[in-house]
Amino acid sequence: MELSWLDGPTVGAVREGLRRVAPELAEGSIEPRGLEPSDDPQWCAASAVVDGRFVVKFAWARPPALRIWYQARILAALRTAAPRLPLPEVVTVARDPAMLIMRRVPATPFFRVRHLIGPAERDRVARDLATVLAELHDPGVLREISEAVGPLPEPTAHATTDTLRARFGTLIRPDQRELVLSWCDRADTALAAPGRTVLVHGDFHGDNHLWDRETLRLRLVVDLETAGAGEPEFDLRCLPADCGIGLFTETVTHYEKLTGTTLDVDRIMAWHLRTVLGDALWRAEAGVPLPDNRTPAQWVDDLSARFAALGTA
Template structure:
């Protein structure tokens, strides 16, 4: 059966899709999230909370339709490959139209609780993050998922998820002054050196930032990993790349220490920070060029200062 998608980004279209995919939910209350028209077909997708108990993902163009179906297949494969991972419970999945319905979990994005994680909670929070990534990165998990989904994409080379150092060299300099521009050029050279040789290959989440792991506000424990649309074959350092900024250096380094203990492997911090550089400056670049404010309402120059402090503290890309 070929993949299809909704005709338009409307609640009526969502209800029509649900009548096929999950008929019992079609007449329930639907609260959409991100249901906005866009001219770029890559982002013609959204989600909604249905009946207060379920989350449905859907699309109205082909590119995100493929991502939603990929996530549905990944979740199905991971039930066998890594049953202990805290993943959404799939209630219904469909190719025509492509929809994924999962059970809603009362938890908050990490960004909403990170200010609560102080020294007393750091050990357990780091252990939770490390355990999830170590489980996902286990060689047996890659083997099992690869058998179910062949070929797996490489998130590190997907155009929608990364910015090259050449792009940063060519375009980021217009956002900062001469001193910072020279600093960015130097970082790009060192990042290229750090990533010149291929890394170890594991199954990666591909977009492991603070909106994609959900936490219990009261216990400050990790409850759920979400948005697995970018899962594929990559290197472990790629999955760690958001943590230095999202978590802060203390929680990040604690997570790395736990990860190394759990996996018996060594994390290459220069590789992590090379990916971190490309992710942070890439995010700042596209937002600035699109006229969209940075998430924390600061400037690209201030983000460069943040990177300067992180690299100095970790002793990386120097």
């Protein structure tokens, strides 16, 4: 069956798609998320909560339709390769139009519970994060997924260090520019040699792991559309900012105990640098506010504090 997608970013188009894919849901309530027009076909995708019980992913252009189908195949393969991973329950998958329908789970993104994590909860939260990543990064999982899905892409950070050297300096204070250049040099050194290769989530930030607000236990890992073959350190690159350095280092410790392997914190921070500054760069150049409504210069100050807390330059 040929792959197709919705006619446009409207609730009506979503409902028409449901009539073709899951008729029993077509007349239910539809609460869209991110249903906005885009000039870039890469971002012509969104999700919706249907009937309060299901999450539907859909697209109105070919590139995101391909990602939806890819994610569906990854989820199906992981059910066998890593059955203990807390993944969404897939209800329906379709190609015409591309839709992925999953059962909704009452859980909260990490960004909305992290302020609740105190000293008493930190070890448990770190263990949950480490356990999920250790399960995903098991070498046998990569083999099984590659056999089921075929060649996997290699996820990468938002920007290269060459891009940051060339374009980021105009966004920050003059006294920060040499510092950023030195970080880019250090990142190049850290990543000069190849690392181990595992299956990585590819976008393991605080909106993509969901938690029980009462117990502070990890309930669900979502949005595997960028899953691919990469190094373990790549998947931990968001944690220094999302979790804070204390929780991040405890997660690293638990991960190493669970896997019997060592993580290179310099590599994690090299990916962290490229991700954080790359995110700030594209948003600034596109005229899009940073998520916390601060400035790239303030993000550089945050990075400097994280490097200092880790005892790295």
